[in-house]
Amino acid sequence: MSLKQLRITEISFGSVQQTDSIQLRYKILREPLGLQYDKSDLERENEDFHIAAILGEKVVGILLLKPFGKQIIKMRQVAVDTLWQGKTIGKSMVRFSEDFAREKGFTKIEMHSRETVIVFYLSLDYMLEGASFLEVGIPHKKMSKLL
DSSP states (O other): OOGGGEEEEEEOTTSHHHHHHHHHHIIIIIGGGTOOOOHHHHHHGGGSEEEEEEETTEEEEEEEEEEETTTEEEEEEEEEOGGGTTSSHHHHHHHHHHHHHHHTTOOEEEEEEEGGGHHHHHTTTOEEEEEEEEETTEEEEEEEEEO
């Protein structure tokens, strides 16, 4: 399948695509750390915006945007299928999310980035904030970008 067929779009909570995105997030983000998702955490995601990269009918990328007040939104749970990593899908999702957040009136995106992907976010003009900290047992740094 060609990247020319890639669609990046908001998907609905409770949809088949959102269920598929949970499986993708588990495979990429949780399984390597030996972690599971808590059902109550997943239920609270109904308040988040779910941005997916879709090829054909397959979800190959996902990220969530969680509003914090009227101006700040937090990017979280960013995952791209291993078969599609390094092919600009992650950058396309982040750029889409920035435009999406800006259109909703947000002025800043924040995130807790795994240290292994900080260079990726720096390439998209995100700024580091503060010292490293542990989250889900691995080093992270807070990053942000004004929209």
